[in-house]
Amino acid sequence: MSSVKKKVIVSACILGEHCRYDGKTKQIREITQALQGYEIIPFCPEAPLFGTPRERINLLHVKGKKRVVTDETKRDVTKVLEEEILSFIKLHPQVDRIVLKSKSPSCGYGTTPILNEKKEVVGTGSGIAATLMKKAYEGIIIEDELRFRTHNPNESD
Ligand code: SF4
Structure with a gap:
């Protein structure tokens, strides 16, 4: 029997890292339990x-395109984020599972509020990392953190 562990990508903040914009974590203990046996x-x-901490970022629809823009200073950080995510994907070309944080402009998968330039919510979609991972890891299902949460199901990002 092969001893090579299956691999799972997991948003670091739900694993317990204090990497959120406000310096906090959103740890979900059930996730590490559920993924025992995987290389996380x-x-x-x-x-x-x-x-960390850092200015919050938002997912915006600007002229029909999805952009990631800083909340106060209004800097478009889409390109640098894309580059960072693509380098990560290049380092990990083969994975078996992906579990991402809900509602984040980077990690959210179908759950992220999309704003217009006046910061009004105009819809819901996927963050920039979830979108790029969906393309790169063909056939791998992206799971939302909420599926693992047995407490505070309404907790926000
Ligand atoms: S949601 Fe994604 S980008 Fe945001 S802190 Fe968590 S891991 Fe980092």
């Missing part, structure tokens, strides 16, 4: 680029 690959594209 923590993933957070924002912290290495922007530091």
Whole structure:
């Protein structure tokens, strides 16, 4: 029998890393339990680029395109984030599972609020990392953290 463990990418903040914009974590203990037996690959594209704590970012629809823009200073950080995420994907070309944080402009999978330029919510979609991973890891289902949560199901990002 092969001893090579299956690999799972997991958003680092739900594993217990304090990598959120506010310096906090959103640890879900059930996740580490559920993924026993897997090689867990923590993933957070924002912290290495922007530091922690950092200015919040939002997912915006601008002229029909999805952009990631900082909340106060209005910097478009889409390109740097894409580069960071693509480098991560290149380092981990083969994975078996992906579990991502809900509602995040980077990690959210179908759960992230999409804003217009006046910061009004105009819809819900996937964050930039979830979108790129969906393309890169063909056939791998992206799971949302909420599926593992047995407490505070309404907790926000
Ligand atoms: S949601 Fe994703 S980008 Fe945001 S802190 Fe968690 S791991 Fe990092």
